[in-house]
Amino acid sequence: MPELPEVEVTRLSFADRIAGAKILAAQMGKPLRWPFDAESGVKPSEIVGRCVLTVRRRGKYLLLDLSDGLLLVHLGMSGRLVFSSDAVPPAGKHDHFDLKTSRGLLRLHDPRRFGAVVYAESESAPIAQKLLGKLGVEPFGEAFTQDYFYRAIHQRKSPIKQVLLSGQPVVGVGNIYASEALFHAGLRPETLASRISRARADRLHAAILQVLQNALDLGGSTLRDFANAHGEDGHFQLQAAVYDRTGLPCHMCQTPIKTIRQGQRSTFYCATCQRP
DNA sequence: CACGGATCCTGATGGC
DNA sequence: TGCCATCAGGATCCGT
Numbered sequence: 133m134p135e136l137p138e139v140e141v142t143r144l145s146f147a148d149r150i151a152g153a154k155i156l157a158a159q160m161g162k163p164l165r166w167p168f169d170a171e172s173g174v175k176p177s178e179i180v181g182r183c184v185l186t187v188r189r190r191g192k193y194l195l196l197d198l199s200d201g202l203l204l205v206h207l208g209m210s211g212r213l214v215f216s217s218d219a220v221p222p223a224g225k226h227d228h229f230d231l232k233t234s235r236g237l238l239r240l241h242d243p244r245r246f247g248a249v250v251y252a253e254s255e256s257a258p259i260a261q262k263l264l265g266k267l268g269v270e271p272f273g274e275a276f277t278q279d280y281f282y283r284a285i286h287q288r289k290s291p292i293k294q295v296l297l298s299g300q301p302v303v304g305v306g307n308i309y310a311s312e313a314l315f316h317a318g319l320r321p322e323t324l325a326s327r328i329s330r331a332r333a334d335r336l337h338a339a340i341l342q343v344l345q346n347a348l349d350l351g352g353s354t355l356r357d358f359a360n361a362h363g364e365d366g367h368f369q370l371q372a373a374v375y376d377r378t379g380l381p382c383h384m385c386q387t388p389i390k391t392i393r394q395g396q397r398s399t400f401y402c403a404t405c406q407r408p
Numbered sequence: 409c410a411c412g413g414a415t416c417c418t419g420a421t422g423g424c
Numbered sequence: 425t426g427c428c429a430t431c432a433g434g435a436t437c438c439g440t
Contacts, residue, residue: 162417165416208416208417209417210417210418210419226418242417243417243418243419244416244417244418244419245416245417245418246416246417287410288410288411289410289411290410290411290412294411294412395412395413396412396413396414
């Protein structure tokens with residue numbers, strides 16, 4: 133479910149409220165993508181008594197810095213975090229991680245269980261490096277320049293849509309925003325990344341930033357079940373230009389939006405507004 | 409090494 | 425109603 137905007141919206145919705153909280157209990161439910169103690173050997177109960185200092189984001193991961201060590205949290209496809217200071221109902225069928233703190237309960241709800249909560253001693257620990265080490269640059273970071281982007285995609289032989297999804301040149305762009313960015317850049321998703329001109333790469337670079345920023349401003353996309361940690365929906369989906377609009381008229385030219393399959397994922401585009 | 413495909417899991421939806 | 429196939433916001437692993 134969550135791409136960069138949704139992860140960042142989630143982070144912003146509870147980071148300040150949990151900062152400084154003391155951990156009173158930590159419990160895992162059903163297994164997630166990786167065990168909590170993968171490579172570290174540290175069990176949930178061992179972080180009791182530590183404090184949550186800050187909540188950062190790297191790509192689609194949330195990093196909870198503890199007074200000792202950190203937690204890497206990933207929402208996968210269907211994950212959602214809820215943070216509440218009020219009385220909270222007992223863990224349900226799809227609640228797979230509870231972090232009880234002095235400021236409230238942080239709970240991971242994740243029906244498909246592609247998400248993860250993993251402990252690492254530090255960002256340089258093997259497990260942290262395994263998960264974060266190969267990520268591309270942050271779209272809103274200084275390293276994401278037009279030069280960098282053009283050179284990076286110029287070396288890639290795959291269709292540009294797949295390159296955006298790979299998290300390689302740049303992190304945070306998932307299935308919704310890849311289609312949206314390509315629409316705003318007027319680029320066909322099947323276009324081989326290596327064949328994109330500098331001028332069009334620049335347009336795509338700008339489109340990625342614009343689409344992600346716009347989604348952030350709107351609180352993310354709520355297609356099925358996304359909500360921030362307060363339980364509030366996002367509104368980006370209401371203005372998606374192509375995503376999930378198969379057969380509906382393009383807002384720019386009225387041509388029906390097309391869907392294709394790329395690497396087991398749906399891609400949406402306008403065959404008139406977007407050129408190879 | 410870069411690429412494409414299979415894969416993890418549960419639930420919603422649509423056709424018959 | 426039931427059954428089956430397909431699809432869903434991710435990303436790793438494995439074979440080529």
